[in-house]
Structure formats: C-alpha cells, structure tokens
Amino acid sequence: MRKMGNQEDFAGEPNQFKKEEPAGTSNLLRRAAELIATVLSLSLSIRSFATKWQLIRTKLEELHSGLIAADNCDSGENPHLTGILPSVISTAGECRDLARRCSDLSYSGKLLMQSDLDMAIAKLDGHVSTLSEIYKRGILANGSALVVSKPSLGASREDIRFYVRDLLTRMKIGDLGMKKLALRNLYEVVIEDERYVKAVVDVGDVIHVLVGFLSSTDLGIQEESARVVSVIAGFGCYKGNLVNSGVVASLVRVLDCGSEEGKVAAARCLVKLTENSDNAWCVSAHGGVTTLLRICDGDDGGCKGDLVGPACGVLRNLVSVEEIKRFMIEEGAVSTFLRLVRSRDEAIQVNSIGFIQNIASGDELVKQMVIREGGIRALLRVLDPKWSCSYKTREISMRAIQNLFFSPLSSVAALISYGFVDNLLYYVRNGEVSIQELALKVAFRFSGTSEEAKKSMGDAGFMAELVKFLNAKSFEVREMAAETLSGLVMVPKNRKRFVQDDHNIALILQLLDTEEGNSGNKKFLISILMSLTSCNSGRKKIVSSGYAKNIEKLADSQVSSDAKRLAKKLSTNRFRSLFSGIWHS
Template identity: 60%
Template sequence: MGEEVKGPKETEQSPDLPESSAGASSLRRAVESISSLISLSFSIKIFAAKWNTIRTKLEDLNSGLAAVQNCETDENPVLLGLVSNISGTVNECHGLARRCVDLSYSGKLLMQSDLDMLSAKLDLHARNLTEIYNAGVLTHRFAIVVSRPGNGACRDDMRFYVRDLMTRMKIGGTEMKRQALLNLYEAVVEDDRYVKVVVEQSDIVNVLISLLDSHEAEIQEWSAKVVSVISGFGSYKVVLIGAGIIAPLIRVLECGSEVGKEGAAKSLQRLTENSDNGWSISAHGGVTALLKLCSGCEGGDVRAELVGPACGALKNLVGVEEIKRFMVEEGVISTFIGLTQSKDEVLQINSIEFLQNIASGDEAVRSMVVKEGGIRALVRVLEFRSACSCKVREIALRAVENLCFGSTSCVSVLIRYGFVEQLMSFLRNGEASIQELALKVAIRMCAKSEEAKKALGVQIL
C-alpha cells in the first residue's frame, strides 16, 4: 500500500510539480486506494456486518472524492489536508482488512474495537468533506461527472452510479444537487432496475426524504418527483413509509411550490392505496392539507395535475370511517360536487367516484349528496352537449344508479331534471357500452318508480 502512495514517478517529478498537480495526484491516489480497498473488503468473511457498514462508508467517501478530483484543489489547503488524513485512514483500514482476510488478528474484541474506531474516522472524514463542499470554495464546474451505465449494465455499475449521485446530493451545492436529482429522476423513469437499486440502500432513501425539506424550490421539486416514481411500485411503498416519508410529503403539500405539491400529492395518492396508511397521514394533518388543496377549485381554473392526485388520495381514504366523518364535517361533499364540473377528465372521474364511495352504505351521507346538488351535477355531466368523454358519462351513469335509486323522491328529482330524456338519447344514439348501461339503469329505474315507468313509456311512444 505504501508503494502505491509513493510511486517512483512522483518522486522524479515532485521538484517541479505545481501544487495544483500535486494535490490532484494525491487525490487521484486516494480514490484509487479506496477503490482497491473496497474490492478487498468483499474477500472478508468475518465481522460481516461491520465490514458491510465500512464498505458503504468507503463507497460514499470515494464518490465524494471522485466528484472533486478535477477541482482546483490548490486553492483549498484544507482539502489537501483532508485527503492526507483520508489516505492515512485508508492505509490503516487496508491493514485491518488484510488481517481479517488472513485471520491473523490478535483477538475478536480488539478487532471489533478497531473496526468501530475506523468506522468513526470515516464518518468524520465524510463530515469534513461535506463542510468543505458547503463552504462553496471548490470550483466544482470542473468536477468529474460519472456517466450513467448503458443498457444491460451490471448491478455493481448501477449501484456505483446511484451512490455517486447520492454523494452529490449530500455534499454538493444547489446546482450539483439539482443536477444529481435530475439524473436520478431520469434513471428511475427510464429503467425500473434503478428504483430497486435506490430502495435497497436506505441511506439513499433517507437523503431523498431529507431533501423534501430543502429551502431551495428546485431541490424540493426534483426530490418529490423521484419519490413519486418510487411510490408507484407496490413492493417499495413499505420502505418509504418505514423511512418516515409521510410527514415531509405533507409539509411539501402545505408549504411547497406548485410543482413540489404535485409530486407530493401523487406520492400520497399512491401510498393511500393501502388505507392502513391513512392514520399516519391523518395524524400529520394530511387530510386537512389535501382538503384545502381541493377546496376553492370547483369548476374554475383548476391545475388538474395537482388537484387530481389530491382528490385521488382522499378517495382512497374514505374507507376509514373516522376519516370519512372528519371529511364530511369539513364540507367535502360540496367541494367534490363542484369538482364534477371540471374540464379535466381525471379530476371528474376522481370526484364522481369519491361521491359514490363516501355515500356507499351510508344513508345519511347519501342524503347530503342529494341535498347539496349532487343529482343536478351528475345530470349536467350526462348532457349530450357537454364536452365529457364517453368514459366519464359511463361513470356518471353508474353514480346515478348507485346514489339516486334509494328512494322514489330521488327518482322524481331525476325525472324533473330531464334524466329520462338523457337515458333515451343514450339508448338511441350512444355507443354500445353506454347503451347497455343505460338499458340496465332504465330497467332498474322503472322497477323503483311508477312515475319513471310512465315517463319512459311516454318517451318510447
């Protein structure tokens, strides 16, 4: 190891070597030594847990050093001193690794103590490197950027790339963090394997979660986007929940930018697909935040990319009785009746399905939907002159069937609003799928009300 640090070439050139070149040379040797040590660590069969931890710290440190390998290090003697200290620790670590491989250590307790001390030194080096980065004195525009491995890359290459991005997120300035998050977002969107690589390393997930609380809008936005992609994978949701993702997402929903809120809302919609997470969201004020996002948007200029997922999250939570009651008390019925008139299809569908779900099996809530204008809103969606898609009309027709056939008085209201004429239009001119549904609704309506039977009979004649 000593020969690697003091090679003959450097000795020959050192009298005339500029300080910047000397700094770059020592930095390069440190990176190479750490890489060699990481490879050696895979041969160690004892103290596996401790060496796994040490290897992870070495990888992070290596990524951090690699990120500044082409910086103008002569302008920062503190960095040169840190590189020297790191090299000493790496030499010490190499000796411990060799003794573990050869089983030539004096005793288990002593070796465990040495490994703990080594781990603490690596933590200190990482903190010091972060402080140097945060001071902003490095001209990191020259920093090496690791390229994303090509298609078919092995897991080790993918893992190295992701950890390099994580290091940039941890110790870089705003622009470096933003670029690292952008690169990570592109990776997880374009290749699902990167999602698994990220989730399998809890420290990377923790960094992403911490960046949700960043005061820099772009950093918060890109971290929210990455999290929203990961939350779309069912098997990984439990990892995000376990890492404490709920509270930061809700803080973004309350105080973040529009783009950040959109990412947070998408994540919460996906995480609430398991209603067991509802209590955690409610405990952190998430239901209130989601309701606030949806209220005041009825039928107006709605940013559907933001409000749509918020509606979807609330729809997922109505199955929890206590949360449903809270929503009703907060006036959610009138809010969602208004949202049925949105020009956005996804938002319309979510709002109509929400009203169905919240009223299902609950006569009191169903009556509130009717009383607050739910029937009139659904009939408007069904109007032929409306711009609604066939899919939205089908969902609205099912909602009418589920919400309005509980009593003859509701059927009478439907008839008064011209619903019978709409049914006949669907039967005569609608697409096959909606014709079939309209026929089913007509039959059930006639069975429920003599008034409906007469009205339909008049239309047929």
C-alpha cells in the same frame, strides 16, 4: 464509472503508492480515488465477515463519490482538503491489506480480524464526516461537477448501488447546483428502472435526505425531491419506508407553502400513499385535510387541474375514515365537490365523482344532502350528450348514479324527472362498446327499481333496442337484454306497445329454436311470451307465427317445464284448434 483494479496488483505493495510524487491536491485526490476503487474491486470476492465488508464497501463508495466530486470542483490547491488526503490514502491502504488477508484467509484469528475491521470502519466514517464538513463550510466551490456516468442497460446490482451512492454523496455535500443535478439524475433513473428504486431504499440515507429536501428553502430542490419521492411511492413495498421517514408531514408542508410544481408532485405522492387508509390519520394529524380542502375550494374554473385533480384524489381516499369524513362534511366538502363535478378538467371530474360516491355510499343522510345540493343533476349533466366529457368520465358518472340513486323510490323518481332514462337510452344506442355494455347493465338494474322505471323505459323506446341485443354475440349481453325485456313487458302498457311490431314476436319464437344455440336465454324468452299471452293480440300473433312450432319442440323435449306451461296456456279455449293445427301441419 469507477475504475476497477487488477487482482494481480494485490500480490505485493504497488510501486505507484511508494514512490515520491508531487503532493498537489488534484494528484492526491486521484491517488486516493484509484486506491479506493482497487479495494472495492477486491472486496467483491470476499466471503468471510460479509456484514463487516458490506459496511466497509458502503463507506468506501461514499468516500469515493466525495473524492470524485471534489476533483470536479474548482478548488485549486486547497489546504483543508490536501490535509486529510494522506490519512485517507493510508486508511485505504490498510483496507486493501485487510481485503487481501480476508480474501486468501491468511489472518491469524477471527476476533483480531473483527477488531481490525471495526477500526477500519471507524476511520472511514471519520474521513466521510470530515469531507462532508469541508463541503458544508463552503471551502470547495462547484465547478463542472460532472456526475458519474449512468450505468449501461443491464448493469450489475453493484454498479447501480455505486451510482446511487455517488448521487447520495453529491446530495449531501454538494452545493445547490450539484444537489439539483444529482436529484434530476436520480429522477431519470428511478422513473426508468425499478432496480434503482430498490437501490434508493437499500442505500444508506437516500430516503432521509430526500424527505429532508422537501423542507428546503430552495424551491428547485423541493420540487426535484418531491418528484423522486412520488415515483418511489408508486411501489407498494416501499411506501412504508417513506412513511417511517416522516414523509407525510413534509408533503403536507409542501402543499401548504411550496411552489406550484412542488405542490403537484406532493399531492400526487399523497394520492399513492393514502391508498392505504392507515396513512390517512397521518395526513389529518398534520393538517393535511384542511389544506387539501382549501386547494379544492379555490378552484373557480380557472385553477390548474394539475393540482386540484390529485388534491381531490387524496381527499377521495381519506373519506374511508369515518371521523375524517364527518369533518369534511362539516367543512362543506359536499358542495365543493359537486361544483368540481362541473369542471372541464377530466382528472378533477373523475376524482370529484369518486369523492361524492365514496362519501355518500351507505349513508342515507349524506345521500339526501347530495340530492338536496343538486347531486343528481350534476351527475346527469356529465351524461348529457350535448356536454363535452370523456367516455371515462361518463362511465364513472353512470356507475355513481347506479350506486347512489337507485333507491329509495324518491331518488328513482327524481332520476326519471331529470331525464336519466333518455340519456341512458342514448348510450345503449350510440355508445362505444365499453359504455354501451355498461349502459345495458345499468338499464337492467334500473328496470328492477320500480314500476315507474319500467313504464318510463317503455315510453322512451327501450324495448326496440333490447330486441336488437337478443341476437348479440356475447352471451352475457343476450341474457341481460332478455331478462330486462321480460321485466318491461310485465307492464300492460309496455306489453301492448311490444306486440304492435310483428317482428318482435317472430324473432323471439325464432330464437327458441334449440338448433340456434341460444338455450341460455330460453327461460327469459319464454317469460316474455308468457306475459304476451295476457292480451288477445299477443296470443293471436304467437300462434299465427311461422315459428310457433318451436314452442312445441321445447315442450316435447322434456327439457323446459316453462315451455310446457306456455304451450298449455296457448292450447286453451278458442286457441286450441288453431294452435293444434299449427303443431300438426
């Protein structure tokens, strides 16, 4: 880190800057760097002319970093560098004097001091430009090029800014080796600490330099800058800074002709940037949609998912723009992504399913296109327990099926014919908690789509599984199971099957007991019993159950009108004496 001076040194002219010393390049570099560090230290306590001093500090930090970088180079006695150092030392001395006068308010007038500060800024700017030119001309060769040590944990904002400024200088004026090292160090700090990301945005030209590096002919520089930019893009408040610097066009160029690693970083960055649909047009305007479709279309099962996955993710975000969506459809995106749904790579599968859902949602014509091209079978294949897929992918596929194919009735019929009900039942029975609850919710929605859906669920064995959930700990699960079951038993074939198991009716009657705390389900439980009274065997089993008294309790409680209607229905005709006997026994 930089050396900070002692404020006692500022009382008078420090002797070390007066006495004669050898004028070698290395010695002059150290003298200049030490004096600049001293001025930086003093300037931190200045409260007057704050804006001017912020500019001066920025120039001093950049100049200081350049001098340290030069000192790390195998330059020997370099006449070009040696020639500017006396002027740098002189300007730094002037800045030190200005800092002292601003600190103790000993200047003669504000206007004069403002003029002096402006002159100092101009001189410093000239020194930075001259030093930068020396580097660009290749006069200084990179030796060890050691980067300033990374600030310790809990470092001050000023130390962080200084470190980022040092890296910026090396990125601007260093050779390829120095630039790559600076970029790697920058990536390490921004990935660890958000404060460095803020410093990157706040300090000078860092963003512009990074965006410029994306067009570098050196693939290493391109890759390293793409990685840093991708991290910055992960912070919503800084996306605008990147977009305003022209990053989208540069990222599309990397996708077009960059290295494999560079393309991956560029695609990941664009995924984050296109979460805001306003940036979608920018991607399209620079030919990004065509490039991304080409990347996705090139996957034949052997292409790396590291690139295809995020490329799919970008296109998934762009679908929200109607004009771009139409262009993608014309370019054959539907068939491309249905093929990618069959990929073995999770990232590709997840983004492909998301793309299909987004492009077909709310658009009946596109939905029919998806069905014609095998979309239902492709998504059901993900749910097939025989295929190896992650639970995350299965959940996303299940949601997509629910959102796209539960209407019209022709889609529901296709789902039934392709075995959707059996797959759904498998996850209700055997899935992990998250997918099991999702499967139950999907089953509830599916049961309400058509009479055929209810019949197929009854044939598959859904009712026995739903009965098990009537006693679940979760109120939501209990209620969903009861409501789904109440819909299924409205179908005569399902009702006959349900009453064949005496345990089913006994459990429902038992759960009607007000002392068991299942009052939230009672409406649906009574609805189930009302349906069962439509068949003689159902009525007989209800009135002969040992728990039939619970219906009387509910009817007498004046709480449930549904219970009164059920009791009245059970008390008619030839069941009246039997039911009355049970009530009063």
